[in-house]
Amino acid sequence: MRRRPAAHRAERRRLARRLKRSRAVELNPLDAVDLAHLNRVSAMRELASSLAHELNQPLAAILSNAQAALRLLAHIPPDIAEARAALEDIVADDRRAGKVIQRLRAALPRVAVSMAAQDVNELAREVVRLASGAALHAGATVRAELAPGLPRVRGDGLRLRQAILHLLLNALDAVSRCPPDDRLVVVRTRAADRGRVELCVADSGEGVPPEDLERIFEPFFTTKTRGLGVGLSISRSIVEAHGGWLWAECSPGEGATLRCALPVWDEGARRAG
Ligand SMILES: Nc1ncnc2c1ncn2[C@@H]1O[C@H](COP(=O)(O)OP(=O)(O)OP(=O)(O)O)[C@@H](O)[C@H]1O
Ligand SMILES: [Mg+2]
Incomplete structure (x- = not known):
């Protein structure tokens, strides 16, 4: 059956009304953040x-x-045979507990690791791009000061980006509590000694108290209402799995600086290997 044009118009209006209603119940961005956190x-x-x-x-x-x-x-005399039986039970129960952990590890999906030569400046630029929405949301300026001509580092690009992104997101969280004109995050790269390239994320936030400079890397350490406290512990494991170091520095009255040193890709050793 052919529909008359008036019926089309009525239908279009009905659709438009329905669309408007559905938009009205769309989540606002903060609800979405809350939901992601809740998840x-x-x-x-x-x-x-x-x-x-x-x-x-x-x-x-x-x-x-x-x-x-x-x-x-x-006991006097000690009951050696029974004590041995108890110790054997302990060994069996310990193995059982170990298997639970092994099963859990096996059940978690694995992300393939692929080591290759990485340009740290390129990684830094990509992460700054990835965090541009979060920077906008925090009302912060992110500046990249990247040293030219750096040697490449050895690493898995996806994981390294993940590690750097956690640092940048923390810095944005930290500066979002500053007055709007003081919200600055700087991502720097430079050649460091002992065959390493250093990337640091410095912010103008309130910094980290000296007694917490190591604790912030512990799993589940958080001072945020919406934090899980896992970002920095994940970043540190990633950097250490690459043979690098990640640490925090903070001078009184200054914001925090998170430094990450990564070993340079050794082309000669790679060919020999
Ligand atoms: N740039 C920074 N300035 C000030 N404090 C920081 C900074 N980076 C990290 N911290 C402190 O370290 C804690 C742990 O950081 P981490 O990234 O591990 O967890 P989180 O940010 O609290 O939660 P999430 O797991 O969602 O990242 C933070 O809660 C904060 O107290
Ligand atoms: Mg974090």
Whole structure:
């Protein structure tokens, strides 16, 4: 059946009204951030509770067998045979706990690692591009001061970008609490000694108290209401897996500087290997 034009117009109007209604319930950006955070927290909570559930039993058994073994050895004369049995149970329970962790590792999807020569300046530029939306949201200026002619480093581009991105996102979080005109993040690269290239992310935020300079790399250390406290521990494991170092510096009255030193790609050794 052919529809009359008036019917088309009415339908278009109905569609337009429906579209408007659906836009009205669209998430605003902050709801979306909250939801993303909630998702990460829920996934983490679920993982932690299933781990706790599976590990609690062998851990409780290990504790009670260890206490029993101590009691048996304190007997006069010590009951060596029973103490040995308790210790054997401890070994079995410890293996059980180890298997739970192995199973968990095997269940997590693996990201392929592919080592290649990487241009640190290019990585820095890409990460600045990736974080441009977050920079806009924080009202911050991100400046790249990249030394020309740097040697390439050895690494997996995806992982290195991930590590640098965490640093940049933290810096943006830190400066978002400054007055609007003072929100500055600088990403710098330079040739460092001992065959390394250094990339640092410096910000104009409130900095890190001296007593926390190491703690901030511990898993789950966070001072943010929406933080998980995993960004820096992930970044440090990535950098260390590349034979590099990641550390934080902070002078009184200045913002934080996160420094990452990565070994230069050794072309000669690669050919020989
Ligand atoms: N540039 C910085 N300036 C000031 N404090 C920082 C900076 N970078 C990290 N921190 C401190 O280190 C803590 C840990 O950082 P990390 O990136 O590991 O976790 P997070 O940012 O809190 O959460 P997420 O897991 O979402 O990244 C932060 O909560 C903050 O207190
Ligand atoms: Mg972080």
